[in-house]
Amino acid sequence: MNKTLTRSMIVLLAVATLSGCAGMTQRQKNAAVGAAVGGVAGSVLTGGDSFGTLGGAAIGGVIGHGVK
Secondary structure (H helix, E strand, O other): OHHHHHHHHHHHHHHHHHHOOOOOHHHHHHHHHHHHHHHHHHHOOOOOOOHHHHHHHHHHHHOOOHHO
């Protein structure tokens, strides 16, 4: 549980850092949020597996980028 919580917090910290970038387009912001949500979801669904986290982040980023 600690491993999952730690990874989730790292992803949330990355999102908080990226959200401060005022020069990002809406599509870039959507991709960042999608990657963060996908990373957390992938981590939770795979029990903290790093490949699940990375895969979820990649898929979430692609989906977020496609949202208008």
